[in-house]
Amino acid sequence: MTRVFNFSAGPAMLPEPVLEKAREEMLDWNGTGMSVMEMSHRGKAFMSIAEAAERDLRTLMEIPDNYKVLFLQGGASAQFAMVPMNLLRGKKRVDYVNTGAWSKKAIEEARKYADVNVAASSAADGFNSVPAFETWQRSEDAAYLHYTPNETIGGVEFPWIPETGDVPLVADMSSTILSRPVDVSRFGLIYAGAQKNIGPAGLTIVIVREDLIGETLAGTPTMFDYKVHADNDSMYNTPPTYGWYLAGLVFQWLLGLGGLKAMAQINERKARKLYDAIDGSDFYANPVDPACRSWMNVPFTLANPDLDGEFLKEAAALGLTTLKGHRSVGGMRASIYNAMPEAGVSALVDFMADFEQRKG
Structure with missing residues (x-):
């Protein structure tokens, strides 16, 4: 079997040591005689897996004690609704920064529950930059400010964290979480779909400051209440147990590499x-x-777009897969999350040079 270098934006590559460990434990986890997929989420065996995963994530990200860590379902898209449902807390107005496709989706959903002020937007330049902070038009009474530190489709990344004072800062970190150290204490809430840097699709991580939970909008579904999940250790209902387990293996892998500082250098x-x-x-x-380029998602175009199909076909033949750009922007996109080894990037760069020499 030959594994490819998978440049997909998500679901993305998982670290090979994690997959090998999961294969080793597939039929019998730790002498229990069963797979993790077969375990009761309330049994001692899975509870130990869940507790270890949360402990390791807290260690990796240096999460303060006054933050809850939730292992949920619904992807980041469910958080587009859960955030205003939980964080309005009696207010009606919220601030959002629009830097691309995922920001826009979050804004559209929030408008169902709140008066959304778009404090800043980079639409004028085609979402190829981050709006300068001094240009932001923020509300005086905003319940929170939401931004997307990295736009997976456009490849735009904030090189800094906005300073919002007493207004809780909310971040969709789906494509950058665990890629480098981050000061969690500067955020009111961080959320991330797992399928890029955490584990397989189906799991969502929420890190939320304790004082921001417990006051939801009237009519909020029970499953959309952060406090319900926090009070039940993310087990109010049956959680995505296997995804949680694999995330835990990824956290162990990262710790073994030397943590997020080491991962950031790579x-x-x-x-x-x-x-x-x-x-x-x-x-x-x-x-x-160049000041706002993503470390995780690198879009690029060819001088002659008629060669796109040939480029993709030849790349795939060499085991460089899923390089086609998002349909909304075209061209190519190489997603190089944590699990993409440096050898994969080197192989892509070598192919690009060879293709240019032959076709340029």
């Missing part, structure tokens, strides 16, 4: 190598402001 090297290849060529181009 990710920065990978991104720099790919951007250097793009910038050093007249054949490839990236439209994003």
